Amino acid sequence: MNFTLHIMGSASAKPIMERYQSAQVLSVHGRLFLIDCGEGVQMRLQQYHISFQKIDSVFISHIHGDHIFGIFGLLSTMGMLGRKIPLNIYAPGSFGPILKFFLSYYGEGIGFEIRHIVVKAKEPEVIYRTKTLSVSAIPLNHGIETYGYIFRENTPQRNVHKPLIERYGLTLAEIGALKQGADVVRGDLVIPNGEASYLPWEPRSYAYVSDTAPFPQLAQWLHGTDVLYHECTYTAALAAAAAERKHSTTLQAAACAEAAGVSELLIGHFSSRERDASVYERECRSVFPQTRAVSDGDVFDFPLKKTL
Secondary structure (H helix, E strand, O other): EEEEEEEEEEEOOOOOOEEEOOOEEEEOEEEEEEEEOOHHHHHHHHOOOOOOOOOEEOOOOOOOHHHOHHHHHHHHHHHHHHOOEEEEEEEEEOOOHHHHHHHHHHOOOOOOOEEEEEOOOOOOOOEOOOOOOOEEEEEEOOOOOEEEEEEEEOOOEEEEHHHEEEEEEEEHHHHHHOOOOOOOEEEEEEHHHHHHHEOOOOOOEEEEEOOOOOOOHHHHOOOOEEEEEEEEEEEEHHHHHHHHOHHHHHHHHHHHHHHHHOOOOOOOOOOOOOOOOHHHHHHHHOOOEEEEOOOOOOEEEEEOEEOO
């Protein structure tokens, strides 16, 4: 039951040789989710041996070029490779004309359906759900309509302590009820669910927050998330520029992580003016020590958190 993050691009507006524009792939239980699609994403997918055709869905934060310039080439290559299964692209409504333009000029020969699922939310809202995963969109503060995304494993079905099955002579129906979180009631005898069953593992979660100025609700919305990716385009000395362009500084990203109570902070979306990402990392760690500056090609495995 994997939960693995692959960094495809960690630069901001201007890519550099070692850093492409924003893109990540999150693999959850075998499903691949592409988060943003900056220029060069096809090259990174090939370089890091990630299948184009296995991408389940795409999540676009906003339509600034450094987050979508890779989408035309990716869709064209998927068609050239013979993709047949539909592709869902979750993106703000402003992405609609862009996709329409692509299809009108380059859509001939695309043998699969491309579905634009319009994201519209004023507070966290679940926009994608399977048996194992839920994805919520959270509105950000970037001047144009922009969303972050929180990926959470759904709570697994509970397991029943095996010794109690024999001790109480539990029936199949009673075992089923315990697995669903209910108590077993036999007249005056109550077998509490909390004593008879347990979660086999704790759900894991990941939040992607790119291109936003700080705002009070963000940390609250992120509360309970294991790992947070937060842009920090600017160092602390450039706070005025960050505010003007509605981005975050290192210290602001770190303060958000601290207030949200996350276990780990990943930072990226670095400006090309500063080639040494350790500068960003040091500033964040002065506020939130569990910070890591990402690089293209980094892979983060979220370990399964067993309860017993």
